Amino acid sequence: MDAVTSVPVPTNEPVRAYAPGSPERESLRRRVASLEGQSHELTMTIGGVERMAGGDRVDVVQPHDHRHVLGVTAQATHQDVADAVTAARAAAPAWQELSFDERAAVLLRAADLLAGPWRDTLNAATILGQSKSVQQAEIDAACELIDFLRFNVHFARGLLAEQPRSGPGQWNRFDHRPLDGFVVAITPFNFTAIAGNLPLAPALMGNTVVWKPSPTQQLAAHHTMRLLEAAGLPPGVVNMVTGDGQAVSEVALADPGFAGLHFTGSTRTFKALWRAMAANLDTYRSYPRVVGETGGKDFVVAHPSADPGALVTALVRGAFEYQGQKCSAASRAYIARSVWSSVRDQLVDVTKSLSYGDVTDFSHFGGAVIDARAFAKHQDALAAARSDDTVEVLVGGGCDDSVGYFVEPTVLVGSDPRNDIFTTEFFGPILSVFVYEDEDFEDILDVVDTSTPYALTGSVFATDRVAIERAGRALRFAAGNFYVNDKPTGAVVGQQPFGGSRGSGTNDKAGSAFNLLRWTSPRTIKETFVPPTDHTYPHMA
Ligand SMILES: NC(=O)c1ccc[n+]([C@@H]2O[C@H](COP(=O)([O-])OP(=O)(O)OC[C@H]3O[C@@H](n4cnc5c(N)ncnc54)[C@H](O)[C@@H]3O)[C@@H](O)[C@H]2O)c1
Numbered sequence: 037m038d039a040v041t042s043v044p045v046p047t048n049e050p051v052r053a054y055a056p057g058s059p060e061r062e063s064l065r066r067r068v069a070s071l072e073g074q075s076h077e078l079t080m081t082i083g084g085v086e087r088m089a090g091g092d093r094v095d096v097v098q099p100h101d102h103r104h105v106l107g108v109t110a111q112a113t114h115q116d117v118a119d120a121v122t123a124a125r126a127a128a129p130a131w132q133e134l135s136f137d138e139r140a141a142v143l144l145r146a147a148d149l150l151a152g153p154w155r156d157t158l159n160a161a162t163i164l165g166q167s168k169s170v171q172q173a174e175i176d177a178a179c180e181l182i183d184f185l186r187f188n189v190h191f192a193r194g195l196l197a198e199q200p201r202s203g204p205g206q207w208n209r210f211d212h213r214p215l216d217g218f219v220v221a222i223t224p225f226n227f228t229a230i231a232g233n234l235p236l237a238p239a240l241m242g243n244t245v246v247w248k249p250s251p252t253q254q255l256a257a258h259h260t261m262r263l264l265e266a267a268g269l270p271p272g273v274v275n276m277v278t279g280d281g282q283a284v285s286e287v288a289l290a291d292p293g294f295a296g297l298h299f300t301g302s303t304r305t306f307k308a309l310w311r312a313m314a315a316n317l318d319t320y321r322s323y324p325r326v327v328g329e330t331g332g333k334d335f336v337v338a339h340p341s342a343d344p345g346a347l348v349t350a351l352v353r354g355a356f357e358y359q360g361q362k363c364s365a366a367s368r369a370y371i372a373r374s375v376w377s378s379v380r381d382q383l384v385d386v387t388k389s390l391s392y393g394d395v396t397d398f399s400h401f402g403g404a405v406i407d408a409r410a411f412a413k414h415q416d417a418l419a420a421a422r423s424d425d426t427v428e429v430l431v432g433g434g435c436d437d438s439v440g441y442f443v444e445p446t447v448l449v450g451s452d453p454r455n456d457i458f459t460t461e462f463f464g465p466i467l468s469v470f471v472y473e474d475e476d477f478e479d480i481l482d483v484v485d486t487s488t489p490y491a492l493t494g495s496v497f498a499t500d501r502v503a504i505e506r507a508g509r510a511l512r513f514a515a516g517n518f519y520v521n522d523k524p525t526g527a528v529v530g531q532q533p534f535g536g537s538r539g540s541g542t543n544d545k546a547g548s549a550f551n552l553l554r555w556t557s558p559r560t561i562k563e564t565f566v567p568p569t570d571h572t573y574p575h576m577a
C-alpha cells in the first residue's frame with residue numbers, strides 16, 4: 037500500500053510555434069529527414085524483448101507519399117498474443133508491489149524526456165506516419181501525451197488520498213488494488229497521445245497491459261515504446277503487439293485473466309469487441325472493466341446572433357484540421373439563413389485557400405487521409421453526394437491518390453437534415469451544412485439532438501445569452517464536450533476532460549480521475565483496535 041505523498045503540480049505543456057527561422061523548426065526538420073531516410077523494423081515488444089510478429093508482413097507508408105515505405109510491421113499471431121498475455125501476467129506481481137510513487141516517477145520521467153530530447157522523434161514519426169502538419173503533431177504527440185502523463189499522476193494521487201471515515205476504536209482504509217488480471221489497450225491511428233495514454237493510465241494504477249496500436253500509427257507507437265524504455269518502465273508492464281488485432285480479440289479477450297479493455301476507435305469495432313467479451317463472459321475470473329471512446333458526428337449550430345467571422349474560423353479549423361480525422365471534427369453545421377448569407381462566400385474562399393500536401397513541407401495546412409481504405413470511403417461518399425439532388429457540392433469534392441491519399445477540403449450543402457451526409461461519420465475533410473430559417477432555432481436543436489446515434493462534441497455560436505442557454509439545455513445529452521463560441525475540437529487535458537456518450541462511448545473522460553477510477557479495484561480494510569469479547573447486547577438483559 038502507498039504512503040500519501042504530494043506529487044508535482046502539473047501545468048499544460050506549452051505548444052511550440054515552429055515559426056520560420058526558429059531553432060525548434062530546424063531541429064524538427066532534421067529529425068523528420070533522418071526518420072524518413074531510415075527503414076524501420078516495426079517490431080512487437082513482449083516482456084521487454086523486441087521481435088517481429090509471426091504473421092504476414094505489412095508495409096507502413098507515408099499517407100501523403102504512399103510509395104515511400106517507412107518500415108515494415110507484421111500481424112501478431114495467436115502465439116504472439118499468448119506470449120504477450122504471459123509476459124503481462126509475469127510482470128504483474130513486481131509492478132503491483134512497487135509503490136505508487138515509484139510507478140508515477142517512471143511516467144513523470146517519460147513526460148520530461150518527451151518534453152525535451154524525445155519531442156522531435158515523436159513529432160517527426162507522427163508527421164511522417166500519420167500525415168499530420170507540424171502544429172497538429174505538436175499538440176498531439178508532444179503536448180497532449182506529456183499532459184496525460186503529468187495530469188494522470190496528479191489525479192491518481194488525489195484518488196489515493198480519498199479514504200473512508202473511521203469511527204472510535206477502528207481504522208478504515210482503502211487499498212487501491214489494480215484489477216485482478218491484465219488490461220488490453222486497443223488504440224486508434226489518429227492520435228499518438230491517445231495511443232500512449234490508453235496503456236499507461238491502467239499501468240499507473242498498477243496494472244500490466246497488452247497494447248495493440250493501429251498499424252497505421254505503428255511508427256509513432258514504436259518510438260513511444262522506446263521512450264517508455266528510456267524512462268525506465270520495467271519489461272512486461274506494457275507489452276506491444278502489432279497488426280490488425282484479430283488475434284488480440286481471439287486470444288487476449290478470451291483469457292480468464294482478462295480484466296479490462298481500454299479502447300478508442302470506431303463505434304463498429306467497439307461493438308464487435310463488446311460482443312466478443314459478452315460471448316466470453318463465463319470464462320472470465322472477474323467482470324471486465326470496459327472503457328471505449330468511439331465515433332462522432334459532431335455539430336456546430338449557428339444562431340441568428342452568431343458572429344460570422346468567428347463562425348467561419350471555427351468551421352474551417354474544426355472541420356479541416358488534420359483532414360477532419362478527429363473524432364471531434366465539425367462534420368455537420370446548422371446555420372441560420374441570415375448568418376449563412378454573410379458567411380457563405382467567406383467559407384468558400386477560406387476553404388479553397390487551404391493547402392493539403394506533403395507535410396514534410398511545413399508550409400501546408402494539412403496532409404493526406406490515412407490510407408487507401410479511408411480514401412475509397414471518402415471518394416464513395418463524395419460520389420454519392422454529387423448524384424444526390426438534395427445535396428450541392430459547394431466547394432472541394434475532388435480526390436487524388438496518385439501520390440498520396442488526398443481528399444480536398446469539401447463543403448456540402450444539403451436540404452434534408454436526415455440525409456447520410458448529416459448522420460454518417462466519414463472521418464475525413466467533409467463538412468455538411470444545413471441552412472435553417474431564423475425562426476426555426478428551437479426546431480433545429482431537436483434535429484441536432486435526434487438525427488445521429490452519436491453524442492461526442494458540439495458547439496453553439498450565438499451572442500444572445502437566451503439562445504446559448506436554450507441550446508445548452510436542448511443539447512444536454514447530445515455532446516459530452518459542449519463548446520460555446522468555439523470549435524468542437526482541441527480539448528486540452530485538465531481543462532476539457534474528453535469523451536462522449538450514446539454511440540460515442542462510455543464517457544470515462546480520458547485524462548481525468550473518472551478514467552483512472554476504472555483501473556483500480558479498491559479493497560476496504562477495517563481494523564478494530566480492541567475487539568469486543570462479549571456477543572450479547574444491552575436489550576437482551
Ligand atoms: N471518442 C474518442 O475519444 C475518439 C478518439 C479518437 C478516435 N476515435 C474514433 O476512432 C475512429 C478512427 O480510428 P481507427 O480508424 O483507428 O478506428 P478502428 O475502429 O478502425 O481501429 C481502432 C483500433 O482497433 C483495432 N481493431 C480493429 N478491429 C479489431 C478487432 N476485431 N479486434 C481487435 N482490434 C481491432 C484497430 O487495428 C485499431 O488498433 C473514428 O471512428 C473516431 O471517431 C474516437
Ligand SMILES: N[C@@H](CCC=O)C(=O)O
Nearest residue numbers: 362363364525526527534
Ligand atoms: N481530444 C481531441 C480529439 C480526439 C479524437 O480524435 C479533440 O478534442 O480534438
